[in-house]
Amino acid sequence: MRSAPRFLADEMLGSLARWLRMMGYDTAYARDVTDGEVLRRARAEGRTVLTRDHQLAERAGEQGLLVESDALEDQLVQVSCTLGLSFEESCTRCTICNGGLRDATPEEGARAPPRVRGSQERLYICQECGQLYWRGSHWSRIVERLERVLELRCGNSPR
Numbered sequence: 001m002r003s004a005p006r007f008l009a010d011e012m013l014g015s016l017a018r019w020l021r022m023m024g025y026d027t028a029y030a031r032d033v034t035d036g037e038v039l040r041r042a043r044a045e046g047r048t049v050l051t052r053d054h055q056l057a058e059r060a061g062e063q064g065l066l067v068e069s070d071a072l073e074d075q076l077v078q079v080s081c082t083l084g085l086s087f088e089e090s091c092t093r094c095t096i097c098n099g100g101l102r103d104a105t106p107e108e109g110a111r112a113p114p115r116v117r118g119s120q121e122r123l124y125i126c127q128e129c130g131q132l133y134w135r136g137s138h139w140s141r142i143v144e145r146l147e148r149v150l151e152l153r154c155g156n157s158p159r
């Protein structure tokens, strides 16, 4: 089985990077680095470069994808449909640092706001930066938006 694609988003694509992490894809974010460094890192780590920069996309060749739109939803559709990505709710990564999530221990969960601790929410923690996550109403709205965007737009376009 092929392993899931990994990405390196250029600095104009911070929102897209966060959404790809939410979808479960390992997505690094390049900030304040030269194109040469972006390309080196992409090769070294086996990442596809996502960029709004024609020149960088060209230099990345097969290992790059030129993101055509400035609008987040269009970007998500383009990347997901072009590369056949899907949304795995169970694989969500930390949107801040791209770290993997695991269940939080009761001690770690004690840092959550009282209204969250009092509910039946399952708590997750980022293994890298320690950020706590739970799937409240905000999460449901995100999932709905994502599924709607992907279904409608990918479903209607010829493969």
Ligand SMILES: [Zn+2]
Pocket (backbone or CB within 6 Å): 094, 095, 096, 097, 098, 099, 126, 127, 128, 129, 130, 131
């Ligand atoms: Zn993190």
